[in-house]
Amino acid sequence: MAIIIPANSAADTAYSIDNSCRFNSASSSQLKRTAGTATDPEKYTFSCWIKRGSLVAINMQLIACEPNGSEREWLFFVDTNQWLKYMGHISPTASKNIITTQKFRDVAAWCHVVLTFDSGQSTAANRIKLYLNGTQITDLSGDSSTAAYVIQNADSPLNTSGNVFCVGANWNFHSGGYAEGFYNGYMAEVFFCDGQALAPSSFGEFNSDSPTIWQPIDCSGDLTFGDNGFYLNFSDSADLGADSSGNSNDFTVTNLAAVDQCTDTPTNNFCTMNPLRLAGTLSEGNCTYVPTATAHTCEATIGITAGKWYWEMRVSDDNQVMGLLENGISVVGNSDDNYPSYTILNNGSTTWTAYNNVSAGNQGSTFSGTAVTDSGNDIVMMAFDADNENLYVGLNGTWQNSGDPTSGATGTGAVITSVQARYGGTLIPFVGVSANASKTFDVNFGNPTWSLSSAVNDGNGYGNFEYAPPSGFLALCTKNLGSDGG
DSSP states (O other), X not given: OOOOOOOSSOSSOSSOOOOEEEEOGGGTOEEEXXXXXXXXXXXXXXXXXXXXXXXXXXXXXXXEEEEETTEEEEEEEETTTTEEEEEEEOTTSOOEEEEESSOOOOSSXXXXXXXXXXXXXXXXXXXXEEEETTEEOOOEEOSSXXXXXXXTTOOOGGGSTTOEEEESSEEETTTTEXXXXXXXXXXXXXXXXXXXXXXXXXXXXXXXXXXXXXXXXXXXXXXXXXXXXXXXXXXXXXXXXXXXXXXXXXXXXXXXXXXXXXXXXXXXXXXXXXXXXXSSEEETTTTEEEOXXXXXXXXESOXXXXXXXXXXEEESXXXXXXXXXXXXXXXXXXXXXXXXEEEEEEOSSSEEEEEETXXXXXXXXXXXXXXXXXXXXXXXXXXXXXXXXXXXXXXXXXXXXXXXXXXXXXXXXXXXXXXXXXXXXXXXXXXXXXXXXXXXXXXXXXXXXSXXXXXXXXXXXXXXXSSOOOTTOBOSBHHHHHHHOO
8 A cells, every 4th residue: 555644635525626826935925916895894704725835934924914003914824833823913902813722834734724703703702713624723822821812893904995915925014015924835725705704614524434534615606705705726827816706806926937836735635845854945835955965855745655656856966866765864875774765866977876775785786877967957757666666767758777667577677676665664755965965856746846848647637747657657646546556
């Protein structure tokens, strides 16, 4: 079988989400629009599916509005603490803060967040409610020991005419521009219902066969959006801010491109690189990795024990390593087989080296192939046949070592054979450097960070790749794991 890192999404569900949007904090990715006259400025519901990216030490806004010095409204993740926090500073009162005690550090999972604002409620605790995966979060604090709720009958800054409503960023009145707080990660199914205080059941349901799994439902046709309401489904790569609610409340798009439309969604969760298993920096939805020192590496979020899998990397130079490892960080030259790995290195000429430190203490064998250049545009292809324990490597559309990934048990041209997990764990894709830091990897498990010259799906129709995956080899995503990985 293949192990799925917990994704809180069903591998197959009646409603399938096609697209998400990838936000990159380093690029200041953002969506904004100016709110019109609200149906009810005292009431709204915000709903969004999210998959977090790298956990850098800055506040990361999901939605935000700061129209003047006395008012602001934010829903954001708190820098290094990784709490989810609502801040409502509505004149004439001071900031009212609601902070979850739980932390949001799962970068392999999609989760569903709902915020309801209903300031007309007589009970203060009912004016702001936060939900995670269908369940209300009740273990809350504030900047002091207790949560503080907005005053009764307060108008929401987010839902007030003339104010700038931001998704993935914070508009700061002081500078007239964006402040710290850019979101890093993926968003899907972003709803805002003006004049409605809705429960999560308006947007999702528990799976009937696996009742602990919360999954989305097809709900856009059943919702009342109100005048300021919108629905972002990111279906148009040329206009990622397009509103699909019927209101035409479109957002202005800044620093988001067509390539940021992804198929990594709550109903088909794709592998990415893992900032919790990292030595270096990640960006672009955990698909771009830059090591910060020699022999630094980064692991992926999904491990493999069976099936046939394909992925790509755009590399910036030679001496970049890639491959599979089990239960630890692998370094080229490390003969300690407590960290078993299968590593491939291009040496900067026509020589490649395949290291197997499982059976032979990091023994390397060289083979001839096409050299990686320093152009930053070379595409390394990886094909792992876990069923026959063979690992293949290619460059720019050609398999090295005269490899034939479809050769099955014969393993024709496999650069490493007898690839297996020694300790009953999974084999995890990884990348890194053997020498010289600051070399960029753009890792493509099916959602590339670069514009493809000719996008190709796998045999099941999933993922987007520069080159066609060999017959029978699939993208590492939950729908493929569910149907082909065990």
